[in-house]
Amino acid sequence: MIKYFNQISIISAQESFKKAPSGFRYGFIPNVFKEDVYEKLIATYPDVKRFKLVDKPSGGGRKRFYVGPSYNTDKDGGCFCHVDTLPQIWKDVIAESASPELISLLKEATGINFNSLSIFGFAYGNEGCMQESHIDGAVRGSPAVIKSPIACLFYFNKKSEGSSGTRIYDVDGKTELFKAPSMRNGLFFFEQHIDAWHGFPSVPVGEDRRLVSVAYNLEDEGISPKRSIFHKITCLPGLKFRIKSLLGQAV
16 A cells, blocks of 8 residues: 555656657656655755765766765665664655565556565755766766666655756757756656756755655566664664764764
């Protein structure tokens, strides 16, 4: 049973999804969370003052923004211990985002095949933050075998306005094909592809950009999150994360 995401919005948005000239799919789902859930999520979004600044070249362009708590299956192998300090509503939403029910719904709506949660991470951008047009690492290393076939950006701004919504570009990396139309309670997605150029312009004065980046894997067998009490007791990375959180260090 899907409790937190808005199934009707996901299904109804399907008609608006598009294909780039080079063949990859992309689209935007408004009101992706139920409204009462969304209000709780934006009220409990992690403290961005504790996020780490990332400022470096990446995928053919420069990126500058702040990153918060994150999960990557290649590094964490199904271990979710480092999100235990998040409010319960966030843990519940993350669990549902990894559930077979939501994955099946998103697969059917987008037409992209995947079977398990691969990556999620909080990100924040304020004045001057940006990400130049680029290709993700999912296709830069081995484009013939794309293990994470879909990238999703969930926007968590309080207001819908925002000139720094993510863009999709044509093969020249410059011609804009699509812009996320809202920064509030929306899901922007695109299919990973060697020509899936995307990015966002510099955040102007008076605006910010709050989101969670999510990717899904295509594995022989889906990855199951490790949630047992025994695992939590014996997990050293999880313990280190909780200590850093209690000490108020950046996570």
